[in-house]
Amino acid sequence: MIKISIPDEELELNKMTKKNSEMLYFQVVERIREWIMKGYLKEGDILPSERELAQMLNVSRMPVSQALKILEFLGAIQYVRGKGVIVKKIDINYLLSNIGFLLFDPENSLHDLFEARDAIEIKAVQLAVQNRTKKDMDIMEDAIMEMERNIIMKKDVGNASIRFHSAIIAASGNDIIIKINEILMEPLKYSRKLSLKEILQQNTALSYHKELFQAIKEQDVEKATLAMHEHLCDLHNAIKE
Numbered sequence: 001m002i003k004i005s006i007p008d009e010e011l012e013l014n015k016m017t018k019k020n021s022e023m024l025y026f027q028v029v030e031r032i033r034e035w036i037m038k039g040y041l042k043e044g045d046i047l048p049s050e051r052e053l054a055q056m057l058n059v060s061r062m063p064v065s066q067a068l069k070i071l072e073f074l075g076a077i078q079y080v081r082g083k084g085v086i087v088k089k090i091d092i093n094y095l096l097s098n099i100g101f102l103l104f105d106p107e108n109s110l111h112d113l114f115e116a117r118d119a120i121e122i123k124a125v126q127l128a129v130q131n132r133t134k135k136d137m138d139i140m141e142d143a144i145m146e147m148e149r150n151i152i153m154k155k156d157v158g159n160a161s162i163r164f165h166s167a168i169i170a171a172s173g174n175d176i177i178i179k180i181n182e183i184l185m186e187p188l189k190y191s192r193k194l195s196l197k198e199i200l201q202q203n204t205a206l207s208y209h210k211e212l213f214q215a216i217k218e219q220d221v222e223k224a225t226l227a228m229h230e231h232l233c234d235l236h237n238a239i240k241e
Helices: 024-037 050-057 060-072 092-102 109-130 133-152 158-172 176-182 185-195 199-217 219-239
Strands: 079-080 085-086
Touching: 024 060, 024 109, 024 199, 050 060, 050 185, 060 079, 060 158, 060 185, 079 185, 085 092, 092 176, 092 199, 109 185, 109 199, 109 219, 133 199, 158 199, 176 185, 185 219
Parallel strands: none
Antiparallel strands: 079 085
16 A cells, blocks of 8 residues: 655644534535645545544544545545545546535525525425335335424434435435435535424424425325425525524
8 A cells, every 4th residue: 555644734623613513514624635635645645434534634533434435536546446535536626616516504505505406306306206116115204203203302303304305315226416425415414403403493394304205105296296395495484494
């Protein structure tokens, strides 16, 4: 393995600010991008493992894993079986111009996130109506039941909500939509923390989930489309208020 040498001052992340505490993966992507631009990482170099990168940056593996998914999507790195994660030959101008699409500033980008969700998830639910399988429906139903239990027990409902929406996206059968959902997972988790804080909003979201489930089950594309749009608008309004 080619060892990379990164100066200590290039490793520290700003983990203490309120703005970035939820979004460390944002900083990890930026830091690796800077390493590439400054020549610390070159084409053909093999990155340290997720565990080693996490230790180097003094973070958990989760933000490192998310950052690597984004960089792979951008074409900056590539997983090679038997070798690891390799830095690819990339057009730096392309990387600089497109990286902003995948980085999320929680203070300024929630509106953009919901606009993107409206476009992506409405198309996903339309495809899910056509392509859903029994397994897809079982996962959606299980997520609804989990959300219902958690509301009653006053537990967090965010993960159940993510499971439900991800099941719809998986049922779409569209690999690009599925990949985009994976890349946006951290911003989606953050937005749910804000939109599903109140018990009233949790019950409203649960009602929409049940309506979406029934529309997909009945293969009613118009009903599913309208329910998804209204659901996302309701969540967006909850955050704005």
